[in-house]
Amino acid sequence: MQKSNCLRILVLTVLGLIMLVGVPSWSAVEIIAGPYLQSPTESSMTVMWMTDVNSTGLVEYGSREDLSYKAISSHDGLIDANERIHQVTIYGLKPGGTYSYRAVSQEIIIFEPYKVTYGETAKSVVYDFTTLDQGKKNITFIVLNDVHENVENMKDRLARAGSQPYDLVFLNGDILSHLETEEQIVNKLLKPCSEIFASRIPFCFVRGNHEARGKYARQLKNYLGSADQKYYYSFDHGPIHFVVLDSGEDKEDSHWAYSGLNDFDRYRDQERQWLVSEIESAAFKSAKFRVVLTHIPLFGSGQGHGTLDCREKWAPLLNKGKVDLHISGHTHRYAVLESVPGEHDYPIIIGGGPQKEGGTFIRVEATENELAVTMTRDDGEIVGSFKVKARR
Ligand SMILES: [Fe+2]
Structure with a gap:
């Protein structure tokens, strides 16, 4: 057989195989969500991101000119290497310091006891973040609640809120509805937040009752980096001590639902x-x-068991501790409740619902002397505005 005939047969065979099994593809590891910032403190920042396949996770950080510092996560002496959800905390930072960083993941193709073969590497864009600072005189934060997976409305609210700078975002519950799959968390929470702000500005998650529902609710925490891995926590920034509590479900534990x-x-x-x-x-x-x-607000949200149980267990302590402001959601009806001595010795602001007609975001600008609180409806109208003076 002539050489040219052999070559023709070989080419036809390969083409036939490609038609039979499809075009071969070599997929590289990809970052599918994030990086997003979690659990900020004065000296640390937690960076999280997700990859499409198991891989290593590393954060390169420093300045825009020099990202030569590296942070990794390890457990029991072993560097995390088989993860799709990456969580790396950078320690040893300065209060109020601005740092540049990027997330890096490398796929492991072969993972044998004495031989590891690495594959492709995925790197995020370089972003900047700023650590918290108790000495900062002015800070601003925004609060969104009850998005109920209406991503477009959330994006609109964040775009409107982003017309002025802010330091922190609180997602005050029911951003998601009952949890069934990872895709919900990725597509309705992590991706949109990362695209708009969370690669640069951390979000603090406050769990809502809907996020306690569905078969995937128990996995939600894996995607968040809250302090001590709990849904209740506290931290300081500027003149504010923040306390986040998890109000849980709105009905009694024995309810059929x-x-x-x-x-x-x-x-x-x-x-x-x-x-x-x-x-x-x-x-x-x-x-x-x-x-x-x-x-769930402890007042102004009916007489459901969740409300009453939170009220009975926490409200006396909040009064005793001289809380200055309480921010809630849940009712889907925005409201400002003035302080009622003996019940709640502080104002309560309740954000609106998922729909455009009643949706809101809350902005709080804090100085050492006062908190200036505004609530803006989706049509741009300010539907709540008041100031809280420092008690001391
Ligand atoms: Fe709710």
């Missing part, structure tokens, strides 16, 4: 125990302002 799988009464007891010591802490007592966030 929960199929015998809820234990929120005992959980809210645990939070009460934590709150008892929290209000006695030096950070709580010495702050210029104490701002509390819960998804």
